Amino acid sequence: MNRSMLCFLLLLIISADLLSQQKQLSFANDVMPVFFRAGCNQGTCHGSSRGKDGFVLSLFGFDKQGDYFRLTEEIVGRRINMAVPEESLLLLKATGAVAHTGGQRFKKDSSYYKTLLTWIEQGAKNDKDQIAVPVDITIDPPQMQFDGIEKSAPTKVIARYSDGSLRDVTNLSLFFSNNNNTASISNDGLVSSHAKGDTYVFARFDRFTVGSEVIVLPQDAEYTWLGMDPVNYIDELVFDRLEQLQLNPSQLSNDSEFIRRVYLDLTGAPPSVEQYKQFIANDSPNKRAVLIDELLASEDFTDLWTGLWAESVRLMGGGYTPVATDLKAAESYYQWMHDQVEANRPVNEFVYEQVTASGSNLTDGPTNLYTMLVHSVRFEPKSFAADFSQLFLGVQIQCAECHNHPFDRWTMDDYYGFVSFFTGITRKAGAEPREFYIYNKRNAPPVRHLVDGREMPATVIGGESPIKAGLDSRIALAEWLTAPDNTLFSRNYTNRVWAHFFHRGLVEPVDDMRVSNPPTNGPLLDALSRNFVKNGFDLRALIRDICNSRTYQLSATPNAGNEADDRQFSRSRLRRLRSDVLLDSIIKATEWDRTFRDFPKGTKAIEFYPRTPGDTAGPLWRDDFLKLFGRSSRNTICACETKSEATLSQTLHMAVGNNVQQAVLSGLIPRLMQKKNSPEEIVEELFICCLSRSPTGKELATMKELIGEDHDQKEPYEDILWALINSTEFMTNH
């Protein structure tokens, strides 16, 4: 933008502001923003659903008509005094002239006071039907960098209205920072740097939130890029970011680190001794890429990815027929998913088929999206819509059920329009008690808006107008959802895949994508999403790119500058294994023939899902080990149901619990001893089984001491195996 253009823009803004002094003030555009800015309508004050001290405002102003009524007409003459405007209780309370729980919100000489007083003097009028409404806001500058701490720079917030006009709303906006330790932002939009790092500051106005990225670098720091060359677009974008933040990546992982990591991430268990030895012995330069392809083609990968999908859709089988989640339904859904993952069905098609599925829950697997997400006797469109949005878009639209989303752009209109896609979903009793036919009833009435009771026809999230109703509105929904240009969908899925490999999404938590929770590396998420779409929503292609990147293959050992980094992927993150992967790792390492409740022998933990003779509503694990180690209870759709925190009971269970005891006493050690191996060889094998590496000289010496001269005793080996399984090295991916 050239200078004259900028001046013109500025003039527009200033003159618009001047004009507003004379013209009739608008309730929605002038008065309500004061409530917003002064905090009157926030959740802890009058914006609470019960209000505060007898006065209710809608939260952040979602119900303008209701607010106008309560202010002017609910108790006439009290809050607004038309006879003597300056004696309106509204003004007396806000300026602290009378006792007010919220104290003084602004002073009598402020512009806020003047706005409210003028509006009352002008007759406290409601807006006519047609007024310009804000359509978006921008923050200027959209990105800022500080060279040194304790420095400041201003920001400016501009709102654009539906009539095309612009207005400087900096003094009507609210500001917050995602990390006040790095950079804070004042009430007036002044940003100050406090420590090296990167974060976002945000401005909120009306129903919009907009962010500006802030990077704080040390003043006059010496920095040279020491990293390796990128091998693909992922590395380029990650390394760009690291360079910008003056960080250097760790070294590349060694072969034993890599093979353990890639086996755990792609097959859900560490490599066997043979797999390990074969890989280490191979000296081909592209052996890592070859191994990645091999594992992606393996059955274990299919099992792992099916298990992850099953968990995310809350797949469970029960015996209580009215909820439609019968064992047979669960089985058919699981089997269908397994087939799709095995055939590498493009993710868009995979989702499309589920969204539009009709038929029997027992024989048409994908229809069970409409039984498993719900787990209740009555199909509930509202909770289904919320779960659907969280799962496939990463958007928590349910916030907008009672008020516009406070930290995102979604409105109540978006919410109710979206719910209407599912008001026709019917589960009709089938030929036998376990069976239900799932279909979308045509011409089902849409839901009504909470505030004014309007009918809200089916509309996609963020859609301008309702979809054209065809035979089944879900077809339009699925078309929109899986369209190549629906970045909500592709960003959500690629972010979830990324999180699987790095134990942290670019957006975290993965199911809370919103304007105020931006990715730590925006260009990278965009590129991943773009490439995913370009490659035809090919899951394995996406994973291949990720696993082949230098970024994925970095060592977990930090260098001098990147110890503090836990969001820019400058080194591999230490991560605790998922409960099912941990259990499968123990099983694979110890050759234990553990079985799972209600499943055939040979079932892996990752393939296991809860099967119960009873109801599937409520938290369900059906396996104590998995429950203890944080497996999802499948009670809600939330990604947070899968936990990775360490607990004391986990430590105790690993030390003395029956699972580890049985594992240690199972087949591995007798087999190794039978082969008449030397103690050194046995110890070596145990180390590789559990930790995917050979023991160090010191470790070996200690072990030999423990074994002693009498090589025929089992117990010392069992002790070693027990100790290895109990090591942090075993329980983490690194």
Place this chain on the structure above:
Amino acid sequence: MLGIIFNRNLQVGLVLVIVMSPTLRSDLNASEKDEVVTFADDIKPILQKYCLKCHGNDDQNADLNLQNYATLLQGGSAGAVVKAGQSGTSVLMQAITNEDDAARMPPESPRLPEEVITLIGKWIDTGLRETSSSKALLAKSTLTFVPGTSANAKPDGPPAMPVDLPEVEVAPTSRNMAILGLAASPWAPLAAASGYKQIRLFNTDTEEEIGHLLFEPGVPYVLKFSQNGAILMAAGGQPGHSGSVVLYDVKTGKVVGRFGDELDTVLAADISPDQKLVAFGGPGRIAKAYSTESGEEVYQIERHTDWVTSIAFSPDGTQIATGDRAGNLYLSSADSGGILLSLDSHKGSVRGLSWRSDSKVVASAGDDGRLIWWNAETGFVAMQSTNGHSPPRPEGFSGKLQSGVLSVQFRKDGGLISSGRDNLVKAWKTSSNQTNSLILEQGIPIRAIVDNSDKKIIIGDTFGNVRFWSHH
């Protein structure tokens, strides 16, 4: 005949149009026809169309069978679904008008047509007749009333009228203050209306403003005359700051008493028939009674859970009715403040209370849109109108309408005047729902009362106008 007074202070641009509906509004006409609604002729076809699939002889969800008159009255597993005369509390009515789409009957269907709902409501309210020859199940109305048996007799001598009121300087205002308080002397052609820091006095015969009294505490929210017309009580104050009650001698305009030192405006108040007690309340959630002789507090009524919005002593002086913003309504002993009955039905603020002159019935106006005649002896609803002041429902709209009833006052003949957010002032007959009504084109009628002749209705609105409507 219609009398109109345009306030002298009225500003250009705020000229108000007041229109007397020639006879009645057409929508009222429809529901007021004296046609008998019966199960056989009117209700059964409706039930057949919408309900019997799940609640009929073949299938009885919730053990409810609506196919036969007898089983309908019997109700379902949760008890009776209809209560004669009380559509507002009948489960059937609640089920078909529920605003929650998921809970409303019939399930997964749009709301029943308004005329169907109205018809069912009328059938319940008129006593659940089975056929046109059967009797209404309605208990005999407790609203029978014989004027003249009331306790308040006309005082001896000429009724009090102001004589030579002192000239007072009234604070200028940029607009008229809305009429928040409005009262008429029971015996003299005198009305008092609230203004900013003043009380405006009107001669109701000439319909002229005849003087002013200063109200020092601030804005008067409540005005009432004592039963003999000699004392004018004004209660109010400054919002969020202070509140009190002031008694004036009507003849001289002199202040004869002042009570209460509240931290917020007084929103509700009354003076007892014997003038020995003044009771008042407000945002403090406590109704307090003060002795006018000693100026001491006599008792408190502390059961209210929200702002006290209405207070009225019974004309016989034995009871006091107090209502609050949450819809709680209590009858208490006027001597001790001990609660006698809890009148539990309003779901929104109680905006007005009025006793019938025989002290047997008290009427309440609610912001929930209900106008209720309570039997003060039993605490039961004797009669009610659930949509007495509902604005017409726009096509396809099922959200909340602002349908509040704002004021209520009994006439000497046992009839009733009410005003509401639909901008209507209604005159109700003694014992049936038949009404006459007047609509304000602009401004909400906050208060509507009747003058000493019992014929002229006086209306105060949000724009500060006082209007007179001759009606009988």
